[in-house]
Amino acid sequence: LNHYLLEAKRQNIALELLESERKYVINLSLILKIKATLQGPDVKRSTKERSFFPNSLRFLVQQHVDLLHALQERVLSWPRQGILGDIFLKLTNDENNFLDYYVAYLRDLPECISLIHVVILKEVEEEIKSDLYILFFHIVQRIPEYLIHLQNVLKFTEQEHPDYYLLLVCVQRLRVFISHYSLLFQCNEDLLIQKR
Numbered sequence: 001l002n003h004y005l006l007e008a009k010r011q012n013i014a015l016e017l018l019e020s021e022r023k024y025v026i027n028l029s030l031i032l033k034i035k036a037t038l039q040g041p042d043v044k045r046s047t048k049e050r051s052f053f054p055n056s057l058r059f060l061v062q063q064h065v066d067l068l069h070a071l072q073e074r075v076l077s078w079p080r081q082g083i084l085g086d087i088f089l090k091l092t093n094d095e096n097n098f099l100d101y102y103v104a105y106l107r108d109l110p111e112c113i114s115l116i117h118v119v120i121l122k123e124v125e126e127e128i129k130s131d132l133y134i135l136f137f138h139i140v141q142r143i144p145e146y147l148i149h150l151q152n153v154l155k156f157t158e159q160e161h162p163d164y165y166l167l168l169v170c171v172q173r174l175r176v177f178i179s180h181y182s183l184l185f186q187c188n189e190d191l192l193i194q195k196r
Contacts, residue, residue: 009156011078017149018075021068024142028061031135034128052115054108056101060139063098067091084153085166088146092173099177102143106184109136113191137192140185147174 035053070087091098113136116129154167178185 003158006156006158007080007082010153011075011082013149013152013156014075014078014082014084017084017153018068018071020145020149021064021071024138025061025064025068027135027138028057028064031057031132032061034132034135037128052112052119054105054112056104056108059097059101060105063091063101081162083163083166084150085163085168085170088150088170089166092170092177099143102139103181103184105139106181106188109140109188110191112136113195117195133192133195137189140188140192143174144178144185147171147178150174 031053035057038052067087071084074082074084074087090096113133116132150167150171154164154171157164157167
């Protein structure tokens with residue numbers, strides 16, 4: 001493929017990534033809205049409402065709002081040799097808690113799901129419950145989605161490109177993370193599919 005076609009292709013994939021991040025942030029804020037309505041006076045006080053929702057949720061929202069801003073700034077003013085890898089390199093760095101919040105989320109989720117199933121069932125309509133499960137599912141799938149996006153960008157990145165090595169490292173990190181926690185991912189996916 002000629003050089004300009006590759007760059008155009010990369011820019012398109014970057015725009016797709018930005019769009020999917022925008023939708024994801026909307027989904028996360030929907031969960032917080034549902035959380036706010038469930039915190040209303042109707043839900044029995046005997047159960048601490050916070051245990052219906054993984055604690056890591058509010059941290060994740062903040063992280064993704066920041067990520068969305070970073071991506072917007074980068075992608076909408078895409079230079080001739082646009083770079084994405086550094087953003088995800090910083091995100092998946094050991095000093096950053098981004099991936100830790102996802103681990104915490106995956107660990108808390110099964111208990112939250114069973115609580116929602118048992119307690120909230122009686123209080124709110126089915127519809128809210130199935131919406132919640134779908135939104136929870138999006139979060140479980142988000143890291144694997146990043147892997148796919150970044151692999152796509154990498155596919156159209158020449159080895160001489162300044163982004164090549166950065167993307168390579170990010171893809172590697174995400175692969176390791178996903179395979180390391182594959183059982184957690186699997187268990188949550190199965191649970192949510194079954195409940196839906």
